[in-house]
Amino acid sequence: MFCWKCVSKVGKKPDNVNRIEKVRNIAYGNQKILGILRGRTFHAKAQSETQVFRKRRTSITLIHESIITQTRVTNTMAESMICIEDFEKYALKHLTPSVRDYYNSGAGEMFSLKLNVEAFKKYRIRPRFLRNVSKRDLTTTILGERISMPLGVAPAAMQRMAHPEGECANARAAQEAGTIYILSTISTSSIEEVAEAAPDAIKWFQLYIYKDRNVTLNLVSRAERAGFKALLLTVDAPLFGDRRLDIKNKFSLPSHLRLRNFEGELSSKINNAESGSGLNEYVTNLFDASLTWNDIKWLKSITKLPLILKGILTPQDALLAIEYGASAIVVSNHGARQIDTIPASIEALSEITKAVDGRIEVYMDGGVRQGIDVFKALALGAKMVFVGRPMLWGLTCDGKNGARAVLEVFRKEIDVAFALSGCATVNDVTRDMVQHESYYSRTHSQISPDETKLQNVKGNYTTKKVHNVRFPVALCGRQ
Ligand SMILES: Cc1cc2nc3c(=O)[nH]c(=O)nc-3n(C[C@H](O)[C@H](O)[C@H](O)COP(=O)(O)O)c2cc1C
Numbered sequence: 001m002f003c004w005k006c007v008s009k010v011g012k013k014p015d016n017v018n019r020i021e022k023v024r025n026i027a028y029g030n031q032k033i034l035g036i037l038r039g040r041t042f043h044a045k046a047q048s049e050t051q052v053f054r055k056r057r058t059s060i061t062l063i064h065e066s067i068i069t070q071t072r073v074t075n076t077m078a079e080s081m082i083c084i085e086d087f088e089k090y091a092l093k094h095l096t097p098s099v100r101d102y103y104n105s106g107a108g109e110m111f112s113l114k115l116n117v118e119a120f121k122k123y124r125i126r127p128r129f130l131r132n133v134s135k136r137d138l139t140t141t142i143l144g145e146r147i148s149m150p151l152g153v154a155p156a157a158m159q160r161m162a163h164p165e166g167e168c169a170n171a172r173a174a175q176e177a178g179t180i181y182i183l184s185t186i187s188t189s190s191i192e193e194v195a196e197a198a199p200d201a202i203k204w205f206q207l208y209i210y211k212d213r214n215v216t217l218n219l220v221s222r223a224e225r226a227g228f229k230a231l232l233l234t235v236d237a238p239l240f241g242d243r244r245l246d247i248k249n250k251f252s253l254p255s256h257l258r259l260r261n262f263e264g265e266l267s268s269k270i271n272n273a274e275s276g277s278g279l280n281e282y283v284t285n286l287f288d289a290s291l292t293w294n295d296i297k298w299l300k301s302i303t304k305l306p307l308i309l310k311g312i313l314t315p316q317d318a319l320l321a322i323e324y325g326a327s328a329i330v331v332s333n334h335g336a337r338q339i340d341t342i343p344a345s346i347e348a349l350s351e352i353t354k355a356v357d358g359r360i361e362v363y364m365d366g367g368v369r370q371g372i373d374v375f376k377a378l379a380l381g382a383k384m385v386f387v388g389r390p391m392l393w394g395l396t397c398d399g400k401n402g403a404r405a406v407l408e409v410f411r412k413e414i415d416v417a418f419a420l421s422g423c424a425t426v427n428d429v430t431r432d433m434v435q436h437e438s439y440y441s442r443t444h445s446q447i448s449p450d451e452t453k454l455q456n457v458k459g460n461y462t463t464k465k466v467h468n469v470r471f472p473v474a475l476c477g478r479q
Helices: 004-009 015-019 049-054 056-075 084-094 097-104 111-122 166-177 191-197 213-225 244-249 264-271 278-286 293-301 315-323 345-356 371-379 389-421
Strands: 022-027 032-037 040-045 123-125 140-142 145-147 151-153 180-183 202-207 230-234 307-312 328-331 361-365 384-387 434-436 463-466 469-472
Touching: 084 097, 084 389, 097 244, 097 389, 111 123, 111 345, 111 371, 123 371, 151 166, 151 389, 166 180, 166 191, 166 389, 180 191, 180 384, 191 202, 191 213, 202 213, 230 293, 244 278, 264 278, 293 307, 307 315, 315 328, 315 345, 328 345, 345 361, 345 371, 371 384, 371 389, 371 434, 384 389
Parallel strands: 151 180, 151 384, 180 202, 202 230, 230 307, 307 328, 328 361, 361 384
Antiparallel strands: 022 032, 032 040, 123 434, 140 145, 463 469
């Protein structure tokens, strides 16, 4: 990365330099620059990494030309981003193919990747009305900490590929939005850098366990010292999934970036791919695939921080998590990046929250793209949800501001979902407010009278007999 000062180092200024007030920085890895032109922030595509290195002056001139052509687009960007899909479209267009594929793809044929999003649409919201929703409050309490809404930022590796400020920008966005930021072990900003960038954010540290246990000991004590509030162990990654696009692209971390939580080999071994994906090589060589539930005991013995297990997909593992002392679990299929044809996280959620029965907090992530998805996850028993890719798309669009904008789009949509479903607070969102689509396609004879007695509903709920079968009034057509 180099800045405006570095431009002057290369000698004579390019001709059109007067049009630029300040170039904040240039990320040649993802071939994008970020600067300010006539008081406005902009992005533009830079030339290739080699050009930036070898012919700085020429490429800077070219960059400036491209800034000028791109400015008009970015000026209207903020107004045009009205839903998460808009951020996605922008990011897909502007990331380099290898980073785009790394961020967006899933394992195998990517069946579960699509399912994560599609499965939400198989649940129907059952709104309740006339419940005074004039004042709404989205706040909730997670492991004793008050947060502004039930949505936070999932751990995602290597965020400086999306934007030069990477994890620091994302954490600042979470801080401003008053929600939780989870930093990945394999991040391109260190624990200390993120703590300094977002001192007031509620930060959790995600752990991958390396074969060398001293690495984990070191990470845990640094996270504690830096004020992180919880440790989140990802349990679904003894190795990384079959991510075919990464193999095709020989994906590795761009050479100007490092895994900043480490020194030496652990920080840079990911910059080269000998064959296939450099990331998968790194993980296979260094992560400890021999982990068992006994290691949870070990982890608990080395920290006072609450321990959250991420990647739980069955009631059996959820019950083990309780038995081994986890403070919370995240129902997650790792953004469908590990093993294909596993259930969507939202499909797995309901039976898990039922089994856990309130003994520990349950969160979920995977495929959350709209406020109504958050509403459905809460109704199915999650205390909060996390989002991964949407934050990377926001970062790509405009660093901290883009990530913040993503969070605000979610906040607005969650608020509308609450209002239009008759909920003024998170406590008003109850299990009966969401039904799987199969509920509505049952024939009359498949519905037992007992089922029509709605559970957990506040207020009056009436049933009516139709052809000698008792139905919820809501299902009986016009009254
Ligand atoms: C590019 C990328 C990198 C990720 N890196 C990590 C990681 O380092 N640790 C982890 O536990 N999960 C990681 N995940 C999984 C996310 O934490 C989360 O489970 C997933 O992104 C949620 O799905 P969504 O992207 O549909 O919101 C990553 C996901 C993506 C897309």
